[in-house]
Amino acid sequence: MTVVFLAAGRSTRYRRPKQLEPVGPSGQSLLDYGIFDALRGGAGRLIIVTLSHMRSALEDHLETVFGPLPVSFALQDAGEGRPAGTGHAVLAAAGLVREPFAVANADDFYGRRAWTTLLRYLGGVPPGGSYAVVGYPLAATLSPAGGVSRAMCQVDDGDMVEAISEWRDVRHVGDRVEGTDLSDHRAVLDRDSWVSLNLWGFTPALFDRLRTQSQHFGQREADGPGVEFLLSEAVNAQMMSGDATVRLLPAHEAWFGLTHPADRSTVQARLEALTSEGTYPARFDLHPPG
Numbered sequence: 201m202t203v204v205f206l207a208a209g210r211s212t213r214y215r216r217p218k219q220l221e222p223v224g225p226s227g228q229s230l231l232d233y234g235i236f237d238a239l240r241g242g243a244g245r246l247i248i249v250t251l252s253h254m255r256s257a258l259e260d261h262l263e264t265v266f267g268p269l270p271v272s273f274a275l276q277d278a279g280e281g282r283p284a285g286t287g288h289a290v291l292a293a294a295g296l297v298r299e300p301f302a303v304a305n306a307d308d309f310y311g312r313r314a315w316t317t318l319l320r321y322l323g324g325v326p327p328g329g330s331y332a333v334v335g336y337p338l339a340a341t342l343s344p345a346g347g348v349s350r351a352m353c354q355v356d357d358g359d360m361v362e363a364i365s366e367w368r369d370v371r372h373v374g375d376r377v378e379g380t381d382l383s384d385h386r387a388v389l390d391r392d393s394w395v396s397l398n399l400w401g402f403t404p405a406l407f408d409r410l411r412t413q414s415q416h417f418g419q420r421e422a423d424g425p426g427v428e429f430l431l432s433e434a435v436n437a438q439m440m441s442g443d444a445t446v447r448l449l450p451a452h453e454a455w456f457g458l459t460h461p462a463d464r465s466t467v468q469a470r471l472e473a474l475t476s477e478g479t480y481p482a483r484f485d486l487h488p489p490g
Contacts, residue, residue, distance in 0.1 A: 201322055202245045203238045204293045206286055206398065207231060207258065207306035208276040217254065218307035218458045220261055223467045225475050226483045230458065230467070231306040232265050234315075236484050238302070241315040242323065246271040247296050248306070249289045252278065266486050272296055284417070285428030286398060291414055294407040300325050303400040303431070309467070310334065310399050311453030312479070318449060322401045330445040331435065332401035333361065335394035336455050338370070339377055345462035347371040350379065351396040351432035352389065353448060361446040364396065364436040394448060396432055397455060409438050 207219040219231050235246060250258055252275050262269055274293040290303055300322045304310065314334045321332050335353055342348060347369035354363040367379035370389065377391045417429040438444035456470050457463070474480050 201243050201319055202247060202297055202299060202301040203234075203243045204247045204249060204274075204290060204297070204301055204303045205231060205234060205306050206289045206303065207248050207250045207254070208289050208292075209305075209307065217257075219250070219254065220257060221307075221458060221464065223458075223464060224471050224480075226265075228265055228471075228484065229261070229306075230309050232262075232484060233309055233471070233480070234304050234306065235262075235266070235269070236480070236486075237310070237312045237315040238304070238319070239486065240312065241319040243302070243319060244270060247274055247293050248272075249274045249276050249292050251276060265484055269486075286431040287410060287417075287429040287434040288414065290431055291407065291410045294411075297404055297407070300329075300401065300403050303398060303402065305398045305457070308397050308399070308455065308457040309470070310397070310455060311451065313453050314399060314449075314451045317451075318399060318401050321447075321449060325401065325403060327403055328405065329403060330360075330447045331403070331406070332447045332449050333396045333435075334399040334451050335448045336397055336451045337391070338389060338393045338395045339372075339391035341395055341397060341455050342370065342372055342377065343459050343463055344372075344466075345460035347379075348459050351398075351430075353394040353396055355394050355448050359448045359450070361439065361448050363439070364432045364446075366430060366432055394450070397457070398431065400431070400435075401449075406444075409443055410434055413437060 221229055255273055274296060276289050276292045302318055318334055349368050350370045352365050352367055353361050355361055366382055370379035377389045379389050380386050413434050456467055475482055
């Protein structure tokens with residue numbers, strides 16, 4: 201199975217490349233933990249979507265942490281137009297994927313069980329089967345350092361996603377959780393709602409649909425330089441048109457990630473605890489001698 205890691209973000213709020221931030225006990229980044237869990241969960245092939253100027257640093261880093269890896273690179277800035285969000289990033293990998301595949305952010309820690317659950321689902325999904333998204337409770341995905349962006353999932357009783365909506369500046373305000381939607385409407389959000397953190401399972405049918413949507417997005421770029429072609433919005437549009445269905449796979453582990461510089465100490469402490477309890481080794485040796 202193939203996993204596509206999205207590592208082309210510009211880390212605007214973090215102010216340095218999160219894809220390479222050393223947070224593990226031996227200098228591992230969160231991308232390294234995702235790779236380690238994906239390989240343990242049964243993935244056999246890795247694709248990293250990044251930008252041209254980041255590729256060499258990523259290659260050197262991965263060689264240092266893992267040694268040889270079954271990894272290919274897709275460059276989001278290699279084609280026409282500017283890199284424009286997570287939907288555009290996934291489309292950059294289209295020429296390398298022919299089988300059901302997972303998508304994940306390079307700066308999120310999803311947990312070993314989340315990876316195992318998703319890859320097991322992908323191992324049995326038929327070519328025209330449902331997409332899948334790993335969902336986390338909203339209140340457990342917020343940062344004490346500031347607001348975050350979250351894709352809220354409306355889910356029916358059968359764990360099928362009915363709609364996905366993007367919210368910005370989501371944060372605790374006293375005992376409430378508040379956020380702003382894409383129409384700049386501020387609202388109180390259900391702290392127990394499921395959210396997507398871009399840990400997805402797809403079939404290759406996604407790509408033709410994304411290409412069509414990308415063409416329409418090109419017409420929207422005149423709306424402003426900050427407009428992005430978001431994966432969550434693209435998948436929601438596919439659901440609304442009847443072209444796709446999405447199954448929610450509930451996460452049973454805690455998520456954590458890097459959004460603001462102040463998140464680094466929290467992430468380091470969480471990884472140190474997971475290492476101390478034996479969930480992860482201090483070093484990632486995928487090629488032990490003998």
